[in-house]
Amino acid sequence: MPLRMSTLFLRTLRDDPADAEVASHKLLVRAGYIRRAAPGGYTWLPLGLRVKNKVENIVREEMNAIGGQEVHFPALLPKEPYEATGRWEDYGDGIFRLQDRSGADFLLAPTHEEMFTLLVKDHYSSYKDLPVYLYQIQTKYRDEARPRAGLLRVREFIMKDSYSFTVNDEGLNEAYDKHRAAYIKIFERLGLNVVAVEAMAGAMGGSRSEEFLHPSGAGEDTFVESPGGYRANVEAVTTIAPEPIDYTDAPAPEVKDTPVSTTIAALVDVANELAPKASGSWEAADTLKCVVLTAVLDGEQRQVFVVAVPGDRDVDIKRLEASIAEALGVTGEPSIEPATTEDIAKHAQLVPGYIGPTLLQDAQAVQMLGRNSETGIPFFVDPRIVAGSSWVTGANEDQKHVFGLIAERDFTWDGVLEATAVRDGDPAPDGSGPLVTRRGMEMGHIFQLGRKYAEALDLKVLDENGKQVVVTMGSYGIGISRAVAALAEAHHDDKGLIWPINVAPAHVHIVATGKDDEIFRTAEDFANKLEAAGIEVLYDDRRKAHAGEKFADAELIGVPLHLIVGRGLAKGTLELKDRLAGTRGDIPVDEAFDHVVNLVHNYQQQEH
RNA sequence: CGGGACGUAGCUCAGCUUGGUAGAGCGCGCGCUUUGGGAGCGUGAGGUCGCAGGUUCAAAUCCUGUCGUCCCGACCA
Numbered sequence: 001m002p003l004r005m006s007t008l009f010l011r012t013l014r015d016d017p018a019d020a021e022v023a024s025h026k027l028l029v030r031a032g033y034i035r036r037a038a039p040g041g042y043t044w045l046p047l048g049l050r051v052k053n054k055v056e057n058i059v060r061e062e063m064n065a066i067g068g069q070e071v072h073f074p075a076l077l078p079k080e081p082y083e084a085t086g087r088w089e090d091y092g093d094g095i096f097r098l099q100d101r102s103g104a105d106f107l108l109a110p111t112h113e114e115m116f117t118l119l120v121k122d123h124y125s126s127y128k129d130l131p132v133y134l135y136q137i138q139t140k141y142r143d144e145a146r147p148r149a150g151l152l153r154v155r156e157f158i159m160k161d162s163y164s165f166t167v168n169d170e171g172l173n174e175a176y177d178k179h180r181a182a183y184i185k186i187f188e189r190l191g192l193n194v195v196a197v198e199a200m201a202g203a204m205g206g207s208r209s210e211e212f213l214h215p216s217g218a219g220e221d222t223f224v225e226s227p228g229g230y231r232a233n234v235e236a237v238t239t240i241a242p243e244p245i246d247y248t249d250a251p252a253p254e255v256k257d258t259p260v261s262t263t264i265a266a267l268v269d270v271a272n273e274l275a276p277k278a279s280g281s282w283e284a285a286d287t288l289k290c291v292v293l294t295a296v297l298d299g300e301q302r303q304v305f306v307v308a309v310p311g312d313r314d315v316d317i318k319r320l321e322a323s324i325a326e327a328l329g330v331t332g333e334p335s336i337e338p339a340t341t342e343d344i345a346k347h348a349q350l351v352p353g354y355i356g357p358t359l360l361q362d363a364q365a366v367q368m369l370g371r372n373s374e375t376g377i378p379f380f381v382d383p384r385i386v387a388g389s390s391w392v393t394g395a396n397e398d399q400k401h402v403f404g405l406i407a408e409r410d411f412t413w414d415g416v417l418e419a420t421a422v423r424d425g426d427p428a429p430d431g432s433g434p435l436v437t438r439r440g441m442e443m444g445h446i447f448q449l450g451r452k453y454a455e456a457l458d459l460k461v462l463d464e465n466g467k468q469v470v471v472t473m474g475s476y477g478i479g480i481s482r483a484v485a486a487l488a489e490a491h492h493d494d495k496g497l498i499w500p501i502n503v504a505p506a507h508v509h510i511v512a513t514g515k516d517d518e519i520f521r522t523a524e525d526f527a528n529k530l531e532a533a534g535i536e537v538l539y540d541d542r543r544k545a546h547a548g549e550k551f552a553d554a555e556l557i558g559v560p561l562h563l564i565v566g567r568g569l570a571k572g573t574l575e576l577k578d579r580l581a582g583t584r585g586d587i588p589v590d591e592a593f594d595h596v597v598n599l600v601h602n603y604q605q606q607e608h
Numbered sequence: 609c610g611g612g613a614c615g616u617a618g619c620u621c622a623g624c625u626u627g628g629u630a631g632a633g634c635g636c637g638c639g640c641u642u643u644g645g646g647a648g649c650g651u652g653a654g655g656u657c658g659c660a661g662g663u664u665c666a667a668a669u670c671c672u673g674u675c676g677u678c679c680c681g682a683c684c685a
């Protein structure tokens with residue numbers, strides 16, 4: 001049965017909703033696919049649900065094709081499994097927690113590693129049962145601080161998550177490769193341009209990890225690519241350290257007056273005026289910027305530390321967070337924020353604006369930063385601070401800087417961290433050329449979990465020697481609702497949406513215009529015959545709506561092919577509009593059926 | 609969590625400065641006209657002005673609090 005505009009539960013809007021910013025949000029609401037029902041929560045209306053179901057089914061087919069088996073968990077779960085892996089605490093206020101009538105703690109699951117692990121533990125105990133790939137398509141919950149951009153960032157969303165269980169790393173690699181190939185196929189079939197980029201395994205633990213990003217200005221992730229094909233999330237980019245410099249003949253460091261120079265720009269100006277460089281002039285890159293930061297653990301414990309970076313570079317807190325826990329030797333996931341005035345005041349030796357690694361006393365360099373220094377503050381440096389490099393930096397005295405301070409000779413550090421923001425033009429870690437940064441939306445993420453969850457929840461099987469081995473896991477996600485938003489973002493023009501055929505709510509939109517009964521009989525006939533041939537039809541059978549209204553609705557809704565039955569019928573023609581190709585033209589009535597069927601099939605094959 | 613803007617009809621908004629019986633356009637109902645680009649005329653229905661306190665004879669309007677929304681920042685599989 002064709003969908004009929006006269007009875008479809010749909011009200012298109014002429015104006016953009018006031019709370020919408022990005023195109024996908026505006027268009028999905030205006031065209032009647034979704035409606036906001038709660039902060040960060042959207043209702044799927046009939047048209048939207050059809051698109052969502054098509055996306056799900058494509059994902060389902062490709063997961064089944066690599067041997068995945070679908071299951072379905074509750075979203076409401078007890079806290080105990082998440083306590084066992086530490087994530088009840090690690091997630092902090094990022095998840096929804098609630099209590100039942102007896103006061104027992106529950107959560108609305110943000111992701112299901114623990115439950116899948118326990119499910120397999122429940123059923124299997126032998127290597128002969130493995131590998132097994134399980135997945136679900138499920139509603140997930142995160143307590144987003146700031147839902148925004150329609151379906152792109154919400155508190156309740158639909159995600160496909162799958163998990164592989166294998167006896168060893170070879171099995172894991174195979175599962176990972178299969179998922180990777182399946183993901184590429186899924187995004188091809190969806191008609192969504194994505195690139196695979198190296199990612200940090202991050203909070204989930206594990207090793208190999210890639211994200212599938214849809215390049216888009218509306219995206220919230222930054223990734224880089226090089227001419228040689230290197231692609232990575234900025235969080236995963238590693239810096240190539242320069243070669244160490246021989247400093248045997250380097251002159252001793254010298255403290256100079258540098259009045260009112262608490263910023264790098266001011267310091268460079270003052271240095272060029274009062275202490276000109278032997279050749280050339282001082283640049284921001286000659287200075288060593290010591291940034292005081294605070295790692296906050298479990299929202300309470302505050303650990304002040306300092307990172308030193310070249311003065312022309314910005315600190316990237318996200319990149320730092322990826323490695324700070326290990327560097328500080330703490331467990332959990334500390335968040336990092338700029339140190340507050342109170343944090344700094346606890347360390348009286350620090351002179352804000354003039355902080356540096358050393359204090360020169362009687363020509364002796366006294367280390368002021370670092371665990372074994374006067375202050376005991378952990379001190380880390382960017383990889384660009386190599387042995388022998390020479391710096392202008394704070395002298396730990398008011399309005400004084402030290403010039404010619406040599407790394408390793410005059411100061412040491414507790415560790416090297418990726419602390420700076422990646423910039424356009426930085427070299428790719430694999431030597432494949434200069435990097436360019438781009439924005440993207442995260443559509444999928446695959447990673448090798450290894451044994452973290454299996455160990456925490458004691459998932460073991462007997463191997464062929466009868467010995468207990470910990471199962472190796474991988475985890476693989478695709479955002480279903482976010483994919484719908486990304487598709488809308490990628491496929492629209494100034495009039496409305498233009499869905500790829502495989503995800504469109506219908507294949508053909510038949511528009512009957514005019515008042516002649518013959519027109520409506522013909523349109524009705526086409527709608528029924530096309531449906532019988534397996535073509536999905538949205539039929540605008542409204543008698544009272546004006547032609548302009550119908551055309552505007554059809555363009556807004558975005559079914560890719562429009563078949564218009566109207567004034568041409570008297571001379572035996574229909575109009576076919578192809579929004580994907582951007583073409584329109586008249587075709588004889590008796591050729592229209594075959595033409596439309598062929599066109600739909602062609603598009604379906606292209607997208608497969 | 610910081611900074612800014614905003615909350616009035618299904619949607620987009622005016623009214624608030626200067627307190628005095630709730631407005632427009634679109635959408636919706638009915639009638640007539642119109643029918644290839646969101647048409648016209650007429651006539652209706654629809655709102656405890658986000659919520660709670662306060663000031664006042666009187667509050668959409670002034671004050672306080674609170675909830676929610678959007679933007680920037682912080683944060684974020």
